Amino acid sequence: MLAKKENPEQLVDLLRRMWLIRAFEEKVSALYAAREIVGLLHLGIGQEAVAVGTCSLLRRDDYVFGGHRSHGHAIAQGADVDRLLAEIAGRATGYCRGKGGSMHIAAPEVGFVTATGVVGGTIPLALGAAFAAKERKKGQVAVVFFGDGAGQAGPFHESLNIASLWRLPVVFVCENNGYAEFTPLSAHTLVERLARHAKTYRIPASTVDGNDLMAVRAAMDKAVSQGRAGKGPVFVECLTHRLRGHYEGDPAKYRELSQLSEWKKKDPIARFARQLKSKRVVSDGAMEKIEREARERVEKAAEFALSSPWPEPEEVDTQVTA
């Protein structure tokens, strides 16, 4: 459903942002297949609504933390796709000068603090940023994205406890995509809805359709407002699905094809586009243009990245300590 207060230009912008993530991830996938970029890549195709629904409510002085599948979160928060793609390609022009890579994107200038290769690893970090934000009293919030696999890790539970105890302005965004690496959630826990853990720690929590942009945005609007108002943490579980494997090259044989086609029908971008169309917010032509522009933008980013210089070999042991 589209909320009445949303203005059309803003809605189109959300669609544009989702398309930018989709086009970016598809380009990364193609570059990986062509061996233009290497490494361990986890793509968020199919999960764009969670990233955009959340970050569209954030400010640049908020603190956003990602996980191992976080290209989309960084783009949603406003990271520059040139520098992002250059980082994934290991070039000197990347956000981290090629020292971070796909799983360790940091774009603090737009509020994307860092991501992590350790499942659930940034949850405690977000608490710390929220702790600092609370002391600073400027209404900043910390937001952390993690998957259902993090819900069985110790720091997840410790963090829910401390965030609740200290009323920290942190929004826990659980992207429950049903799979922890290659294993369905049901094989790892009997607790089907991770939001239930938050309730145990007396944190307001909800579970939403993570492929419905406006549902995510509505839940996040409440969550972020609560954080800014100093009312403590909120937990939002977004049910979604990654349309690619766990990593690029993963044949994903653990997943039924029927399951994949069911989720493709719920593709968050197509779904939001249909909503906009039915409300006559955008025409078919405008819609095509949005997709085309997104693809052109990432083509430019790929050109920038691949024509960028490699880091100098001498940089290998620089910036080890500050």
Place this chain on the structure above:
Amino acid sequence: MAEQTYLEAIRAALHEEMRHDYSVYVLGEDVALGGPFGVTQGLAEEFGKQRVVNTPISEGTVMGLAIGAATAGLRPVVEIMFIDFITLAMDQLVNHGAKLHYMSGGQLKIPLTVRVQCGISGTMGAHHSQSLEAWLTHVPGLKVVMPSTPADAKGLLKSAIRDDSPLVFIEHRGLYWSRGQVPDGDCIVPIGKAEIVRQGTDVTVVATAKMRGAALDAAQELDSNGISVEVIDPRSLSPLDIGTIVNSVKKTSRLIIVQEAVEQGGFAAEIAAKVQRDAFYYLDSHIVRVAAPFAPVPASPILEKGFVPGKEQIINAIRLALGKV
């Protein structure tokens, strides 16, 4: 100059740095109550419980929280009650604290100080007595200091808190009530600078933490036998002032390294490797390590006494190096 205990010197550094910089926060189990040994006594009264924060027993998350707070502009000082429990926080410390500056290409700074106390004192058994400094020095991005005197404890802690890198400040519980002269005013001891504690010409003894005292006792005793021992306290393990040690070995041609930690994979091995690299042709004898046996720390007082290296083992090692066994 005033005489203080090691513990009082640490406490004074915390007070002064919290006064000096409002972004310094102290977090840990029972810190607002003074902690188990009273190191943080009086901090909560002066700075309030907003800045001296008692945490649940969640070492890993508290470590991560402090790192996150550091990315957002605070200078947290985290206390891990016993170094044995730093195991619970190693993921955050090693994977985020130590690496975020590098992985972000220098965009993020982590001005974090981790205070821990280590070592054998008071027959506390295998979970409250370890010396794990070598693990920490193996991690690029972490600085590690290990003061042995009240003056160094104070001066190094002040440097640590002002440093923009994550640093582990290792206290020795057995030194808390030892006394020494501490300079007045803003006494800073630079990180990465060793101290020649005693000048000598026949053999160099490098000793950390409580072993510094044992090494000095050994040197004193051998002095009357005409053996001149130079004693060096590295104070910082990472970065290590290897130059001071190498220069000493070039003079004495013999090196003994003493640590309270178990021998295998310990920090003494690192010093030995660097010295043979830089001063191989100056050595007149193999390098001797004095360390604890390769076993967990035992609980029984009799077993514990045999476990800790001390003056006698150091004297034997020196005689071995001098060929005077």
